[in-house]
Amino acid sequence: MNGKIIGGTSLPHIPWQDKPAGCRDVLWRYTENPVIRRDAVPCANSIFNSAAVPFGDGFAGVFRVDDRARNMQLHAGFSKDGIHWDIQPERIEFVRNDPEIQPFQYGYDPRVCFIEDRYYVTWCNALDWKPTIGMAYTFDFRTFYQTENAFLPFNRNGVMFPRKINGMYMMLSRPSDSGHTPFGDIFLSQSPDLTFWGKHRHVMSPQAPWESTKIGAGPVPIETERGWLLFYHGVLTSCNGFVYSFSAVLLDRDEPWKVLRRGREYLLSPQRDYECVGDVPNVVFPCAALTDADTGRIAIYYGCADTCTSLCFTTVDDVLAWLDESGIAPR
């Protein structure tokens, strides 16, 4: 392979469809999209921007479920094949062992990252109704222990790296403001203990038109011999609002705030009906990727139009080759 996957696991049962004949794209959609419909649990207005990971002999996940009062909630779910999901009808009730940790007010856009011995959940949490990065961990996707928020408001899209790097836990995030933020760069922060964070580094700013308003990390980065492969969303502001697409970037393995190679164009933009039509038109928003370390296959879960959840596929080799051929090497 162009970039051997490091630290990954064999995942022969990864959701997968071969690339359609004649397809010139680097990413291709699952033919039966969306895989999770907006009403897959009774209380739901919509289920999108959600995270799935290998778990046991199947998969588990944390799902953004907006209810019919439009409260933003997190629900756990399980699947044998990564395509058909059993999402819990009740929201996650986080265990808080410290009364200073604020009770859950809302949560959205979760990511799940397995580190060492447990699954860490990061999400956009409310601190006095101001968004910042909430954190919790679970061993079984039944009991979730909420820990300290990583950062001060205002922040969104907190995405952890799956191992310590140079002795530090690391998290990407997108500092924001209190509303539908019209700016946003990706930053990296470091922590010795997952409670206190510092040594903040700037990673990348919006650059091309498709991402000119703001960018944010998507799924947990995939470690390859050549660097950390990160899918990230970018936003263009049209005359009728934000348009969310996504692309990929390769980050340095030891100093992952350094960009090695960056996509010049988006890899996927909202073009299908289920991506263009819904509560928020024209949004594709990746929050999780499964990877098979043997074949380099990648299955990306992405939210569609803030309404439902879909799958698309690619391989590590395909993305790295694309970055090599058409990507940008920063100064």
Next chain:
Amino acid sequence: MNGKIIGGTSLPHIPWQDKPAGCRDVLWRYTENPVIRRDAVPCANSIFNSAAVPFGDGFAGVFRVDDRARNMQLHAGFSKDGIHWDIQPERIEFVRNDPEIQPFQYGYDPRVCFIEDRYYVTWCNALDWKPTIGMAYTFDFRTFYQTENAFLPFNRNGVMFPRKINGMYMMLSRPSDSGHTPFGDIFLSQSPDLTFWGKHRHVMSPQAPWESTKIGAGPVPIETERGWLLFYHGVLTSCNGFVYSFSAVLLDRDEPWKVLRRGREYLLSPQRDYECVGDVPNVVFPCAALTDADTGRIAIYYGCADTCTSLCFTTVDDVLAWLDESGIAPR
């Protein structure tokens, strides 16, 4: 005294004028204001929002000096009496022993806090031209060692507490956005080592009309038997822009994110010519307070109209009595 000062030092040479006969205000201005004029160093367009502390047998400080290209710079300065200042004509060149710490781009609104054995400077620093809380320390106000930024962007008004509390260094700050932020609460963050920060707590939100747009910590909090006395600025948005005033609040000594008593009104608002007229009309902005532990006298340095620097006076007893009589006890 109503609230005995804890951990303070005798400061018999504190700048001081007695309260004028007939004055009904809790704070009163120095009659010779402004004490630092806009052109007190040759390169300056303006000198304001600056910090002074006791140093040797006199005083030292870090000053916001905007130059005539309107670059925002920090300059050190010295004074025998706290009123007549010798401000260095050249800006502070921070020593950076770690190349990952970004070179100085701009800095403004410094605070200086003596902790343990040295003077810490916090200020609004640029990280890739985005504002956040920069940090440095000095022993002599000649050499300044820059350390890691405390937080991710976007943040302003980082103000340290002068000692560890429950084993933690603590800092107040005002998370913001990328521009002339139209919102802002005071938060508190904790650190075991001044590099990594966490356990963020919400302290207070805007409440009264005079502060309805945003609030931020001012000088380093003054420890009294009854709690931490904090002066803080608040902003009202008029039809012609922001109006900065300031007031006081008493915070819990052990859990200083808990408000004990809060001013219902401002203590000082822009009313004199030098506060109303200048580069930014209608701004009084406190960044430092000297305190005499023997008498409870307080001398506050405050920026005026983003142009010059003035002094006003009060006592710990006066402010605590005012908070007792007319302040708000939060729920």
